[in-house]
Amino acid sequence: MRAWRWWAGVCVLAMGCGEAFTEEALSDNDAPEPVAVQGADRPPALGPASLLKDIYPPPEDPVPGPFGGTAPTDLTSFRGRLFFAAFDLEAGQGALWRSEGTTASTVPVKHLVDVPGRLTVVGKKLFFTGGFSEEHGAELWVSDGTTAGTRLIKNLRPDSGYTLLGDFIAVGDTLFFFRMVRPDIIASGNLELWRSNGTSAGTVRVKDLGPEGDLNGPLDLASVGNRLFMSLGRTETGTELWVSDGTSAGTHLVKDILPGTESSFPRHLTAAAGVLYFSADDGEHGRELWRSDGTARGTELVEDTRPGPEGSEAQPITVFKKRLYFAAFTPGYTVTELRKLDPDPSCHPRSNRVATIPNPYANIPREFFIFVSSFTATDRKLYFTLFYDVGSPAPADVQLWRTDGTRNGTKLLYQPLIVSPDLRVPTPVPTNDGRVVLYAYDTAHGHEPWVSNGQPGGTRLLQDILPGPASSYPQDLLRAGDFIYFTAQDAVHGREIWVLPVPPDRE
Structure with missing residues (x-):
């Protein structure tokens, strides 16, 4: 096995468990003409974005590539403010920072011996790792957003050896995380599941999952109610679906979907209507859409979208307008199908095909x-976004799409979003008026911030931070309060946080 990687009711027929229907492939004729918005209907001006603050000056030596150096990381929205981590090379220490969208309000909350990481919001608490110190090893911290309320929770380092903390996730009002215990920093170790309520007494080990060499994962995590679902591999079962209620007895394999040592590889774990949806391959139907209530009996194939052992390579996306949307693919990925169904676990519908994308x-x-x-x-x-991967470092294409749940309302907005192998695909961030902010590429401006109103003609460059064909390489898009934040590099400051005010709603 690979080493552990870090990283009921009644169905309403008309609205719920409807029958399947078919749609024709999208064509250029489906795209509406760009609408010219004038007068009072014109949305308020958006931008320009500005440098939030030069947190730390860039190092004197050149930083290799656009993503190196001491750039702020872990941008997180907490209590309507931005929180992030940064490391001061000159002082040799890290800090947790916060901001309310202005230079004056951007201040350190707490200085630490190392850079904070894995910032995770759980209710009114912000959990994070305090880095790695010789005194404590891996440290678990919690904050209420103030200096006085930011503290070390518990020393999780054993009497001997080293600990690494990872895969933080909020489950109800509890933080779940994994601890790796090793005799030294490079040796193989033991994997444990932990939980914390933010107190020392309430930070406890849930279960010892076993030696690192006998495990694969966790590969995917999802929170459904007060339970943690995960895709976890063991030698005797392969990689299958697990669940935890925060107790040792309640942390176990849900179902061996592909019996024996082979793996069904549950992926794309997605919460919907109080149950878990995911894709898996049971060896008979290929990779298809499944769901689970956390029991073996309640873990079932939802539908065999593409009959036969190849399967549809189903990928759950999210819930939109009370329907679970997922992508399915024809053999050889010649066509992408966007599909939807009622996620109510008391229903057993066939999905409806929204649109086909050649x-x-x-x-x-x-x-x-x-x-x-x-x-x-x-x-x-x-x-x-649809990512076209041909095995090369850079994507063959990354396309931005939108849908309103109908075939005619499913539109290609822009391509390619990115061409750099180092830039993460953007997650569009909504404003208050239906627009979204993202980043995209064109030859004249490189990778820069863009905005879209949901129409191809309304998807455009927002700002050329690094003028000309060079790129500012924005990423880490996040909305907190009335601002959208992201990191970008200009010709003077290196990679820093930029802020974009979000216009208020019109009354």
């Missing part, structure tokens, strides 16, 4: 892999 590169003699890499649901639109 692969424009299907005739290229290379093996393709297509997947939804990011998504954002607003009140009226679901935005999602």
Whole structure:
């Protein structure tokens, strides 16, 4: 096995468990003409973004690439403010910072011996690692957003050896995380599941999961109510679905979907209607859509979208307008199907096909892999990105799409979003008026911030932070309060946080 990687009711027929229907493939004729908005209907001006604060000066020596150096990390929205981590090379210490969108309000909350990491919001608490120190090893911290309320929870380092903390996730009002205990920093260790309520007494080990060499994962995590679901591999079962209620006895394999030592590899764990939806391969139907209530009996194939052992490579996306949307693919990824169904566990519907998206590169003699890499649901639109992977460092294409749940309302907005192998695919961030902010690429401006109103003609450059064809490489998009934040690099400050005020709602 690979080493552990870090990283009921009644169904309403008309609205719920409806029958399947088919749609024709999308064509250029489906795209509406850009609408010219004038007068009072014009949305308020957006931008420009500005440098929030030069947190720490860049190092004197050149930083290799656009993502090196001491850039702020772990941008997180907590109590309507921005929180983030930064490291001061000159002072040799890290700090937890907060901001309310102005230079004056951007201040350190707590200085630490190392850079904070894994910032995770759980209710009114912000958990994070305090880095790694010789005194404590891996440290678990909690904050209420103030200096006085930011403290070390518990020393999680054993009497001998080293600890690493990872895979933080909020489950109800509890933080779940994993601790790796090793005799030294490079040796193989033991993996444990822990939970914390923010107090020393309430930070406890849930279960010893076993030696690192006998495990694969956790590969995916999801919170459903007060339970943690995960995809975890063991030698005797392969990689299968596990669940935890925060107790040792309640942390166990849910079901060996592909019996024996082979793996069903549960992926894309997604909460919907109080149950878990995911994709898995049981060896008979191929990779299809499944769901689970946390019991073996309640873990079932939802539908065999593409009959046969190849399967549809189903990928759950998210809930939009009370329907679970997922992507399915024809053999060879020649067509992407956007589908939806009622996620109510008392229903057993066939999914409805919303739209079909042909692969424009299907005739290229290379093996393709297509997947939804990011998504954002607003009140009226679901935005999602399709990533075309051919095994090269850079993507073959990354496309921005949107849908309102209908075929004619499913539109390609822009391509390619990114061409850099080092830039993460953006997750569009909503404003108050139906627009979304993201980043995209064109040859004249490089990778820069963009905005979209949900129409191809309204998807455009927002600001050229690094003028000309060079890129500012924005990433880490996040909304906190009335501001959208992201990191970008200009020609003077290196990579820092930029802030974009969000216009208020019109009354």
